[in-house]
Amino acid sequence: xxxxRHLVQSLGGTAKDSGTIAGAAHRGWTKVKAxxxxxxxxxxxxxxxxxxxxxxxxxxxxxxxxxxxxRSVVQxxxxxxxxxxxxxxxxxNSYKAMKEAHAH
Numbered sequence: 001x002x003x004x005r006h007l008v009q010s011l012g013g014t015a016k017d018s019g020t021i022a023g024a025a026h027r028g029w030t031k032v033k034a035x036x037x038x039x040x041x042x043x044x045x046x047x048x049x050x051x052x053x054x055x056x057x058x059x060x061x062x063x064x065x066x067x068x069x070x071r072s073v074v075q076x077x078x079x080x081x082x083x084x085x086x087x088x089x090x091x092x093n094s095y096k097a098m099k100e101a102h103a104h
């Protein structure tokens with residue numbers, strides 16, 4: 001988000017702090033929690049919801065006319081959000097399958 005904010009400002013625009021930045025911080029925190037051992041299904045589901053919101057925000061941004069340098073950054077960040085989402089989804093599914101296998 002910092003990269004995008006600096007780019008907008010360099011083009012003479014005003015970058016606003018928004019829920020997206022707060023969402024990025026939240027995603028970072030939940031990833032840290034998952035890394036240090038709080039990787040339960042509800043945490044992973046929350047992470048996936050956060051990544052869904054990020055993907056939606058980037059998709060909305062890509063529907064408007066943007067200067068090429070901005071579109072390039074937004075597209076790259078969108079692609080990263082999609083990768084993050086898919087990684088979290090796969091991790092959640094693996095964790096869920098492991099829990100189910102141990103329950104039987």
